[in-house]
Amino acid sequence: xxxxxxxxxxxxxxxxRAKAIKNVTLAEDxxxxxxxxxxxxPNSLITEGLAQTGGILVGEHGNFEEKVILxxxxxxxxxxxxxxxxxxxxxxxxxxxxxxxAVVSATSHVGDRLQAQAELMFAHLDxxxxxxxxxxxxxxxxxxxxxxxxxxxRQSDGSPVTQPPGLRKWRAENDEPRSEPxxxxxxxxx
Amino acid sequence: xxxxxxxxxxxxxxxxxxxxxxxxEVTPDSTLTGDLGxxxxxxxxxxxxxxxxFDIKIPRGELFPESILTxxxxxxxxxxxxxxxxELRQRMPFANLDExxxxxxxxxxxxxxxxxxxxxxxxxxxxxx
Numbered sequence: 001x002x003x004x005x006x007x008x009x010x011x012x013x014x015x016x017r018a019k020a021i022k023n024v025t026l027a028e029d030x031x032x033x034x035x036x037x038x039x040x041x042p043n044s045l046i047t048e049g050l051a052q053t054g055g056i057l058v059g060e061h062g063n064f065e066e067k068v069i070l071x072x073x074x075x076x077x078x079x080x081x082x083x084x085x086x087x088x089x090x091x092x093x094x095x096x097x098x099x100x101x102a103v104v105s106a107t108s109h110v111g112d113r114l115q116a117q118a119e120l121m122f123a124h125l126d127x128x129x130x131x132x133x134x135x136x137x138x139x140x141x142x143x144x145x146x147x148x149x150x151x152x153x154r155q156s157d158g159s160p161v162t163q164p165p166g167l168r169k170w171r172a173e174n175d176e177p178r179s180e181p182x183x184x185x186x187x188x189x190x
Numbered sequence: 191x192x193x194x195x196x197x198x199x200x201x202x203x204x205x206x207x208x209x210x211x212x213x214x215e216v217t218p219d220s221t222l223t224g225d226l227g228x229x230x231x232x233x234x235x236x237x238x239x240x241x242x243x244f245d246i247k248i249p250r251g252e253l254f255p256e257s258i259l260t261x262x263x264x265x266x267x268x269x270x271x272x273x274x275x276x277e278l279r280q281r282m283p284f285a286n287l288d289e290x291x292x293x294x295x296x297x298x299x300x301x302x303x304x305x306x307x308x309x310x311x312x313x314x315x316x317x318x319x
Contacts, residue, residue, distance in 0.1 A: 071231045074207070096238050100250060103238055121235055 004143060005049035006090060012153040014161050015061040015094065020053045020147065022046075022088040031084060041082040043116070046108055047073060050118050054092035054104035056144060058122050060153070061097060064140060064164055066124035071101065076118040086110050100124060191317050192244075197309050204239035205305065208232055218306040240308070246315050253311055254303070255281050259296055270294035284310040 011019040024031075024041045031039035051070045059068040082088055089109045096103040101123040108116040141163060144150065153161025192200075202216045209226050222228040228236070233254050241248050250256070258281070259265055264274030275291055285307050290298065 072235060074235065096242065100237075101234055103235075121231070121238075123231065123234065 003048075004052070004146070005045050006052050006147060008148045009053075009056075009152055010089070010148075012057070012060075012149055012161060014153060014155045015057075015097070016156070017091065017093045018053055018057040019089060019091045020049070022049045022090060024082050024084050024086045024088065026084045039084050041084075041086075041088075043076070043078050046078070046082060046088065046116055047076055047118060049088070050090050050092060050106040050108060050116070051120055051122075053090045054094075054102075054106055054120055055122060056147075056149065057092050057094060058097060058102045058104065059140065060144070060149065060161065061094070062124070066099075068102075068122050069125060070120060071123035072121040074103075074119040074121060076116070078116045079114055082108075082110065082115060088115060192312075194309070194313070194318065197244075197312050197316070197318070198305075200243045201240070201305060201308050201312060204236060204243055208235040208239055216305055218304065218309070220305050221301050222303040222305075223300040236308075240312065244312055244316055246312075248315075252281075253308070259299065265296050268296050270296060270299075284314055 006020040006022050009018060009020045011017070026032075026039065031041070034040060034042055051073075055068045055070060059066070062068075087110070090106060091109070092104050092106040094102055095105050101121060104120045104122065106118045106120060107114060145163075150161060150163060155161060198218070202213060205211065205216050205222075205226060206213055209228055209232055211226050215226065220226055222232075222236075237248050237253060240246070240253075255278075258274070258277065261274075264271060264277050270278065275287070275294060278285070278287055282302075285302050287302070290302055
């Protein structure tokens with residue numbers, strides 16, 4: 001199970017602002033328990049989606065040298081429930097960013113209507129706590145590719161956001177060597 | 191230019207926003223961790239808000255000194271050494287250390303961080319009317 005609560009980035013201004021969408025669908029298992037007969041997207045998962053939008057924005061700004069985690073939800077307010085068929089547009093804006101962490105203000109809209117707003121605080125962790133690497137950079141970047149960050153991402157000078165150059169080097173140093181794919185036997189009729 | 195009252199009001203607002211406490215809970219003598227329930231992540235939030243409110247920069251460790259409690263030179267057997275106290279005086283000229291110095295138990299260190307102490311710190315960084 002992948003814990004990705006946004007579907008695609010539609011805007012990405014490095015270091016400033018990002019917009020991502022989340023489609024709420026009946027194919028999401030938990031909606032059938034939340035609530036039975038009246039599916040409503042849980043506010044906690046909307047908050048998580050806002051945090052992922054903001055967290056990737058903050059992380060990319062630091063070139064993924066710092067690991068970004070959600071540390072504090074200072075404020076979160078929900079105006080109405082999000083239902084299946086809704087497309088939530090999450091907008092995250094960096095209010096403040098420094099070596100220790102960042103403050104992001106975020107909103108969720110359904111069309112023109114403001115559905116939720118939150119103020120989130122992220123903390124930066126070192127690469128390894130006690131020598132252990134918490135997140136592998138390749139997972140982070142893989143997710144960014146999936147979400148289209150490299151398709152829409154722009155630096156402040158208009159140039160595109162590109163994959164961090166260190167990724168290939170990291171893979172060369174750390175990935176297991178790929179084995180040959182097993183040959184498949186095709187049985188032909190006698 | 192800020193008056194002392196203005197400084198207190200802005201600090202009060204920052205703490206109310208960061209810690210979710212009521213305005214009347216934030217008095218000059220309130221301790222951050224004891225009375226107002228601040229945790230370590232709140233310190234970062236407080237620093238952000240103070241920087242914004244007063245348009246100043248608060249370098250890491252300047253307001254809330256880090257790693258002083260774990261330095262064996264400064265804290266031994268749960269008490270601050272002479273070297274520790276002099277280090278505190280140097281790093282935190284805005285704090286009132288005289289009472290603390292009489293019985294410098296490391297566990298009580300948190301009680302130094304009062305609202306008044308923050309106001310003094312701000313007062314040293316901005317022009318006071």
